[in-house]
Amino acid sequence: MAGFLLVAGYAVAGAMQVLVWNPLAAVPGSTLGEIHSAMDRANESLAAPVVLIWATTGALLAAAVLIAAFRHPISGKTAASLDLSVLVLAAPAFWMASFPAGMGLADAFAISGGDHAPGGRVLYAVSAASLVALIAVAARRNR
Secondary structure (H helix, E strand, O other), X not given: OXXXXXXXXXXXXXXXXXXXXXXXXXXOOOOHHHHHHHHHHOOOOOOHHHHHHHHHHHHHHHHHHHHHHHHOOOOHHHHHHXXXXXXXXXXXXXXXXXXXXXXXXHHHHOOOOOOOOOHHHHHHXXXXXXXXXXXXXXXXXXX
């Protein structure tokens, strides 16, 4: 259950980072509505469907691990390894899902397309910590 909650929290935070926090940080002093209006005028978008598909996919993968853990006798280490793997792979998938939004902001406002809010760095740090934990679980499993 903890793995599911962590992955679901990562998905929600990632979606909020791309669709709310980063645009507000990228265009300080503007409301989200003003940002969307300016992007519409520039024929740009935050690619919300891509971001929501990314977030939903991660949550569904974590739900699949949770369901498998309840229906089949898999060990806690196996479930943890699967959830940690989802969190590790979430970072490159997050980058791909957020790229169109970043480029939309960059094109509409003549700014950098990178993260302007700190949430992206936090998500990457969680994925990096998950990689370290996954290696530790794998090393412990092989003993």
